[in-house]
Amino acid sequence: MKILQILFAVSMGVWFLSEILYKNILKSGDNDKKDKDRSTLNILWLAIPLSIASSVSVSYLTKLPISDEDRIYYIGVALVWVGIILRFIIIRSLGKYFTVDVTIREDHKIKKEGFYKYIRHPSYAFSLLTSLGLGLYLNNWFSLILAFLIPFIAFSYRITVEERTLIEQFGKEYLEYRRKTKKLIPFIY
Numbered sequence: 001m002k003i004l005q006i007l008f009a010v011s012m013g014v015w016f017l018s019e020i021l022y023k024n025i026l027k028s029g030d031n032d033k034k035d036k037d038r039s040t041l042n043i044l045w046l047a048i049p050l051s052i053a054s055s056v057s058v059s060y061l062t063k064l065p066i067s068d069e070d071r072i073y074y075i076g077v078a079l080v081w082v083g084i085i086l087r088f089i090i091i092r093s094l095g096k097y098f099t100v101d102v103t104i105r106e107d108h109k110i111k112k113e114g115f116y117k118y119i120r121h122p123s124y125a126f127s128l129l130t131s132l133g134l135g136l137y138l139n140n141w142f143s144l145i146l147a148f149l150i151p152f153i154a155f156s157y158r159i160t161v162e163e164r165t166l167i168e169q170f171g172k173e174y175l176e177y178r179r180k181t182k183k184l185i186p187f188i189y
Helices: 002-025 040-061 071-097 122-138 141-170 172-180
Strands: none
Touching: 002 040, 002 071, 002 122, 040 122, 040 141, 071 122, 122 141, 141 172
């Protein structure tokens, strides 16, 4: 169990570090249309730490376990790592089109390959998977709800803002793409 705790602590450190690096490195540029964010980046930077702090605190204050089996901790850590790694892959696949703020680049195109063939917001989906992993690792129903629901609400607002911007920029092309794909979960939602 000690190795699992170390692995979890390392995963939390990697998660924080990666998000801080993304925030500082992947900002929009001077030539981008960057007046579209509507504070969604700030909301996410409040929501995600709030969800982590509240879910961890609740796990110490209440005992409402999801499972009596140790594998819940392993599943939680595995989902955290899968979320971190796949989010990194998605960000790399978007290349210069990925920014932490809602932005339209000068030669912006809609990506429709890979994960984007099935879901419109895989980066957010994998971030939420990381949050789900945190909630499962804490093995507490209240913690799971807080770890997932708070970022889900923040990402839902961001998706609304982002999709409005994409419709404004790409019109029928984006509307057609949106009709053929799901937001966050392939074939479901």
